Amino acid sequence: MTATLHESEEDVALRRTVADIAERCRSTRAAEVDDHTSCWGALVRSGLTELRGADDDGAPLATVGQVVIVVEEMARAVCGAPLVGTLLATELQRLADVDHVVPDEALTVLLDQELRGLAADDALAWDAGVPVTHAVGLDGENLVVRALEGATGSQDLSRPVAVPAGDAELVGGTLDADARTAFEAFAHVVLAADLLGASGAVLESAIEYAGQRVQFGQPIGTFQAVQHLCARAHVQVEAQRSAVLFAAWSLDSGQGDVVPAIVAKAYGASAAVEVVEKAVQVFGGVAITWEFPAHRHLRRVLLDAEVLGNGSALSGHLFDVVEGRSDGLQ
């Protein structure tokens, strides 16, 4: 299901390109193997991993609105290609005004153990699937890069985490408070788009399933209880979509208001989990099997929800921002 707001022809084409890559990911993936190298290759070939690279003026090559389209579509397939990590790492370098620290490679970000923010020491690299080998982090105001050990898996099956191996190397760029706020706002919107894609897709397939699965002599989708479960979940998906679109527009329009980004992530963090839980309820027993993809969506949204602050933490943070007790930085 695409956004009902008009998209430009360019955006429609972009969405179609990404949806094709995601569809190949979905249809070729065996349950046991989580190999997304071919998805990564397709994303690279389409230039989608470079969306937040800097043009000659330091401006990003693509808008946040376009990033949202790409991230949402790939998340619908719960693809494990390290797209989000790379987009965040690229944005970080752009904001710090440094060139690609590891040219032509997948990258990701270094976060503290609680995933609350960028870090350098005692850190782990999130979204560190193949072919990620390095991660970018922050030591005070200084951008650093660290090589990674092999990924150790995570409960988001397609997005392993990895532990840094080498020392942190300074790369010459710095991030002041404003730039850090800008990075967090961008990251919140990207995560919110990931939550939207992963939860929206599983709901759609649950609704389809409800139209086919027969119990008590009729499709379970005819029961009002099942209809209302799906309807409530749909409301939560639409609200997520509105929040993501608005936050992306806010960043792109350059008003520098970070509140919509915090709102999108805070809302998505709780709404997406509830949506997937409802979809699981509609699927019934099959959703509790490893083979069936529902639990991959569930694991994805559970971990996404925690990255850079869960719904609870961000809600409290938002209160401080609104009350003027904080400048938007967490």
Added chain:
Amino acid sequence: MTATLHESEEDVALRRTVADIAERCRSTRAAEVDDHTSCWGALVRSGLTELRGADDDGAPLATVGQVVIVVEEMARAVCGAPLVGTLLATELQRLADVDHVVPDEALTVLLDQELRGLAADDALAWDAGVPVTHAVGLDGENLVVRALEGATGSQDLSRPVAVPAGDAELVGGTLDADARTAFEAFAHVVLAADLLGASGAVLESAIEYAGQRVQFGQPIGTFQAVQHLCARAHVQVEAQRSAVLFAAWSLDSGQGDVVPAIVAKAYGASAAVEVVEKAVQVFGGVAITWEFPAHRHLRRVLLDAEVLGNGSALSGHLFDVVEGRSDGLQ
């Protein structure tokens, strides 16, 4: 609906007596007039206002289990006779080992402005309907009594509050920490019984209404959405009942465990409000009229929920008790 646990013949008779008084309250009360003096008279004649008076050994005349029966049945009619206030004030005097400070009269308790606990100064008297003229409170460990000004109404339409007029007079009794804990435990159970009665009765009448009200060519009670709304509310009523019965039994069996009382009030404070809200939804528009009694139940449970700590406050308190950080006193 009576408890499904066996009640003794004596208890069954008690419940029937009270249910008759409550039924007269319900059937004779005009919407505009909240005069419960005849209910009060009937309660006095049946000896039900004296249930927690002391016998020769200082033991209460009736068990907490019996008090629960009486309070629940009267709450079903949202009766405004000052029964609960009198029961609490009587228990307070019994625990402080003093004779009736105001013989043969209705009484109530003095609480601080936030209704969190017994008080003497800057206090108000809750459940101060006619014919209450005095209220008992606590100044440190000392029991005091104060005369009241006329009641000023409250949003629980049948239970006005009143402001003390005269000075606080010492009545000679004291309450140590243990006795105060015992009082609060008793009060929590009584309030939980009030919440149970007020919420359970309105749910039953909503279920009955759903069987009669026709929309879309059939009784609304045939719609699964309405059935499930009622079913969930019924679960909350049954759970309230279990918690109240268990807490009453715990106090009566003399094990001195105050935890079940806190649990019953903490659960009832949130569950009862949700039950009445669901009943209001089933009634639809009629429930939003003054004439129809649903809002009286809603107002009753909203205020009950706050007396001596709402669900949120008591849940936090329970954690401390369970962690051994508190002796059960709030």
Added chain:
Amino acid sequence: MDFSDSSEIAEFRSGLRTWLVDHTITPEAEESEAMFLKRWHQVLFRGGWVGLSWPTEYGGKGLSNAYDVVLNEEIGASGAPDAPRIGYMGRAFLQWGTEEQRERFLPGLLSGDDYWCQGFSEPNAGSDLANLSTRAVKDGDRYRITGQKVWTSYAEYADYCILLARTGEPGGRHKGVSAFVVPMKSAGIDVRPIVAATGESEFCEMFFEDVEVAEENRIGAEGDGWAIAMMTVAYERGAADVGYLSKFGAALGELRTLVSSDGHVPPLARQRLGELEVRFRVLTEHVRRRLTEREQNDSLPGPEMSVDKILMTDVDQTLHRAALELLGPSVLTTGPGSRWLEKYIYSRAASIYGGSEQVQLNIIAQRLLGMPR
């Protein structure tokens, strides 16, 4: 994607904000809620803030819908009374009315000089509106209307009523329903206020006994009533269209001020208020998206508005329940007239009026998601 032209909107916003500081009114002694809101409507109109998105030829400003959201937001932030909710009535005339009807009724509707009420619901036609039984019988160049309506807000103050009545066969469900403009001073109308559970009497019952209405007061053709009703209720499900964004924004702001008045906000209250802020802002952003879509597609609101109604009700009920808990028993131990309790009780009605929550969820499941009946 653009939600609005930001620089022009920003200018509008700051102008409105300044204006509101000087023009917000408070109720006078003995002034009814209805008359207070009518007076506020007139003040807003004189300031040039009413009919922002209406066509200029009928006295509007011809601006995009986004301006209505800004109006809602700023009114809410300033703590002023609710924005007037006339958009959907105007839309009925623009869509179905004759040119003569538009010229006759729109100016008074826009200026707030005429007060309008809505005669849709009946005792046996609540969520099931198609069950309505009020009859309009043709008699020459007029109709004779007989029946009973209920839940009509402020009917006692109204100058006109948009009334649904059956011109077709009894029991015809959605077919044969027509819409009329009925002057409330017509002979045969009996209005009886219903005291609401809040203690206020916003709602009324209306009894129509052989009320004569001229044929030119019919909106659209015979049988167009159902489409007019559906468009109207779809509008009523939108938080900006009924001015509720401003209502919620004002309530949330006031609540935040009350809770943090001593400079210290306890952690649980901070958390709760933050969560309310998230929900309220998501609703606001969703409304902006809807209005942008409506404008891009040049379309009338449809079944998608049931999504908006669920979101709006959720904010309404969560906000006002939380308010009671955050403000503590003081709002319950006062005598008659506790504003926060009234708002809470009214929020419970939000999942009942305009189609119950159950009906909204049916619409979403069956009409938006295509689930089988």
Added chain:
Amino acid sequence: MDFSDSSEIAEFRSGLRTWLVDHTITPEAEESEAMFLKRWHQVLFRGGWVGLSWPTEYGGKGLSNAYDVVLNEEIGASGAPDAPRIGYMGRAFLQWGTEEQRERFLPGLLSGDDYWCQGFSEPNAGSDLANLSTRAVKDGDRYRITGQKVWTSYAEYADYCILLARTGEPGGRHKGVSAFVVPMKSAGIDVRPIVAATGESEFCEMFFEDVEVAEENRIGAEGDGWAIAMMTVAYERGAADVGYLSKFGAALGELRTLVSSDGHVPPLARQRLGELEVRFRVLTEHVRRRLTEREQNDSLPGPEMSVDKILMTDVDQTLHRAALELLGPSVLTTGPGSRWLEKYIYSRAASIYGGSEQVQLNIIAQRLLGMPR
């Protein structure tokens, strides 16, 4: 009203508590969950703690149901593995079985030497169990059983299966369903483990191809199967009957310890844990009431157990969702095998197995509240 004889219960409780300190076991390397639970069952049996409320003539202790709750509570508080859940199978033999069946099967069931599984659900008979299509065809003094079962816990380790099959007409719904004891080593049974979403393989599919079962292995008469199934699922809806009180109690205790490990509990965590404590204790108290009622009335569990299932599921899901939030991302960033995530995922199944939440609510509305169909 009495929930129990407090002094005897107290003595029992303290004896059990002491015993648990010395006897709690931990899994051995490579030991499957099923075999670990079987070993724990046997340890408990040797300690004299299994079959507390079973009749003494079949090896039980003949005590009141309240003792089962205490067993659950103390096992939970000690952090030991779940209490064995055999009560409902024993009850099926006591109620419908022959004397010979009781003597043959109950000792091994009680001691834990025999491991039993349950063949109820089928691919097209989940919540709608009456749609089952596995056939049992009489052939002299035996039956030949053909069909497919699914969601059978630990079938690969089981010695016996209680199996539902249709002896009456196909499509006969509740009629013509019979129950059998099928030795799992019988020819024609194919068991295939299903890997669950947790990564564990607790569930299995079972394929029956012309499996011969002696007539004396039928429980009750032909057609009694539905009543046996309904009694069984009613038991499975009770938190003490399935040993979940102990599971939840242990999880809550562990969670409390983890969150307060550094001596400081943040206000939001304190609040959340307090609310979980309230819900868990209400469930425990509700279970004690149910078991007391069941004993007072000498009755089998019936539709009222759907209330218990809803309460149990609520605790399960609320507790394990809260655990993920309270424990933070560390339980998600670990590699394979995150115990808290597994418990959370399994809690999502709680509103599906044993009759989905929707079915439980239907039962409550129609059978307990008498709402019209």
